[in-house]
Amino acid sequence: MFKRLAEKGPAIAITVDGRKVTARVGDTVAAALLAAGIDHCRTTPVTGAPRAPYCLMGVCFDCLVTVDGVGSRQGCLIPVREGMKVETQLGRREAGR
Amino acid sequence: MIAAADLASSYELVIIGGGPAGLAAAALAARAGVSTVLFDENPGVGGQIYRAITSTPVADRAVLGQDYWDGAALADEAKASGALIVNGATVWSLDRQRLVGVSVGGKARMIEADRVIIATGSQERPFPIPGWTLPGVMTAGAAQTALKAQGLVVDGRTVMAGSGPLLWLLAAQTLRAGGTIDAILDTTPRRNWLQAMFHLPDFALSPYFAKGLALLREVRAKVPVHRVDTMEAVGNDRVREVVFSGAGGTRRLPVDLLLLHQGVVPNVNLANAAGVAHVWNDRQLCFVPVLDADFGSSVPGIAVAGDGAGIAGGTAAAERGRIAAIAAVRALKPDAVVPDTQAIRQRLQREEMGRAFLDWLNRPADSFRMPEGDTIACRCEEVTAKQVRDTAKMGCEGPNQMKAFLRCGMGPCQGRLCGLTVTELIAAERKTSPDEVGYYRLRPPVKPITLAELASLPISEAERKAVER
Numbered sequence: 001m002f003k004r005l006a007e008k009g010p011a012i013a014i015t016v017d018g019r020k021v022t023a024r025v026g027d028t029v030a031a032a033l034l035a036a037g038i039d040h041c042r043t044t045p046v047t048g049a050p051r052a053p054y055c056l057m058g059v060c061f062d063c064l065v066t067v068d069g070v071g072s073r074q075g076c077l078i079p080v081r082e083g084m085k086v087e088t089q090l091g092r093r094e095a096g097r
Numbered sequence: 098m099i100a101a102a103d104l105a106s107s108y109e110l111v112i113i114g115g116g117p118a119g120l121a122a123a124a125l126a127a128r129a130g131v132s133t134v135l136f137d138e139n140p141g142v143g144g145q146i147y148r149a150i151t152s153t154p155v156a157d158r159a160v161l162g163q164d165y166w167d168g169a170a171l172a173d174e175a176k177a178s179g180a181l182i183v184n185g186a187t188v189w190s191l192d193r194q195r196l197v198g199v200s201v202g203g204k205a206r207m208i209e210a211d212r213v214i215i216a217t218g219s220q221e222r223p224f225p226i227p228g229w230t231l232p233g234v235m236t237a238g239a240a241q242t243a244l245k246a247q248g249l250v251v252d253g254r255t256v257m258a259g260s261g262p263l264l265w266l267l268a269a270q271t272l273r274a275g276g277t278i279d280a281i282l283d284t285t286p287r288r289n290w291l292q293a294m295f296h297l298p299d300f301a302l303s304p305y306f307a308k309g310l311a312l313l314r315e316v317r318a319k320v321p322v323h324r325v326d327t328m329e330a331v332g333n334d335r336v337r338e339v340v341f342s343g344a345g346g347t348r349r350l351p352v353d354l355l356l357l358h359q360g361v362v363p364n365v366n367l368a369n370a371a372g373v374a375h376v377w378n379d380r381q382l383c384f385v386p387v388l389d390a391d392f393g394s395s396v397p398g399i400a401v402a403g404d405g406a407g408i409a410g411g412t413a414a415a416e417r418g419r420i421a422a423i424a425a426v427r428a429l430k431p432d433a434v435v436p437d438t439q440a441i442r443q444r445l446q447r448e449e450m451g452r453a454f455l456d457w458l459n460r461p462a463d464s465f466r467m468p469e470g471d472t473i474a475c476r477c478e479e480v481t482a483k484q485v486r487d488t489a490k491m492g493c494e495g496p497n498q499m500k501a502f503l504r505c506g507m508g509p510c511q512g513r514l515c516g517l518t519v520t521e522l523i524a525a526e527r528k529t530s531p532d533e534v535g536y537y538r539l540r541p542p543v544k545p546i547t548l549a550e551l552a553s554l555p556i557s558e559a560e561r562k563a564v565e566r
Contacts, residue, residue, distance in 0.1 A: 001251065004250075005155060006248060009154060026246065028246070051230065054235050055236050055238065056236075059220045059364065060476065
């Protein structure tokens, strides 16, 4: 969906569901996911439908992910850090199974 | 990085939001000798319009354009003014006594303020079409944010759809950055011209006239534009196609990315939760705070500046921030030297001149604001338009009662993406006005915080004793 204009800035290694993803300085978690071609970051609590970042400005909450063990963080507001562990979230029904 | 522990327990002026209004207000107030702190949620200042102005990886200045780079001066001024600027700071509470609840780096603090300027700006208007929750459907503003902040440009089959200046600006910026756009679907209703035309003379005198025409020419030369009356995002796990209809019948286009935009509306959550009175603006089709000439709200000591006061654009936002800051300085430090308000008001008036034309022209059609059937109105709780309409028909009179029936507005976004839709749907079904129906009553925390953050609030000995037996 997106490509980088230039592979500039130091690379930052994070993991997404255990998979290694290379982000860049200045990336938020949500931006790093989009740049890596990961097109959904959670499923909804009601129907379990997949969701991806929608507004990238902190209002829609569709980019909620687990960051370093803390759930429901807004991926679009959190800058990536070296070694950060990002996990996609499951909706309530799936998590309860 | 400033930590929660570095914050004082009180400031004369607390500004919430680091876009043009907040930056301009902070610079002016701090220079006048007012102790000023600015809280901004993002990693860097600039707000949405000047997003990542101090850090953008987009080096070619032609891509984002001069209007974007003008924001650098605002950021510099604020930084040099002596105002304390705290990024990564989430304000989750504000009350009538101007007690500000803020979290920085996972630690919360309650800060007292003599004056507060809310400069939380705008957000994109909900665009509830079938399939708008599918991965691969985003707002145009989101794509612009990714371009400004991370140098990400759209890739694959991309369609932009909607109306309003931002859509065309994003299209131009995308093309300049080397991105391709398969089509633009223009949802502007033709009959809008009837109302807009009356305001064309004013718009022709505004700075946006020449810029707007140049943008349209730049984009239309490279991208096919279709006028559409209906639009649907189709796909199972993600968007695969956009289906639209207009004068030429129904068409389908395969897409990887569908970018939606139909204007921006004030971000009312914090002001609403602080008890600031709001009123329906029928031209801009949104709620706006009730404000005096200095942008003071119905709550003493709390002002709302920038697009949060009603949409007028980034340059106007800075002027509004200055006016609100001057009022704060005059109240706090009557002897301080402040700039001439008259000159600022004149500049603001010039900026606002073309607004009526833009508002009437880009007023979204009813069908794109008040959906039918299974189209989702509330994204968080997955409540459909039909559910809201049926519940209104049953006798539900307002959005707060609607929460009890359907849970709409009770998910993590706290109504930001469904509030206007639900209000307008109820008004339509009950044949009354959105002003009569009203908006969600919002309460703090207006942003989610963890229990650990709450537990990190410093507690005085007296407070501890009060709960001891």
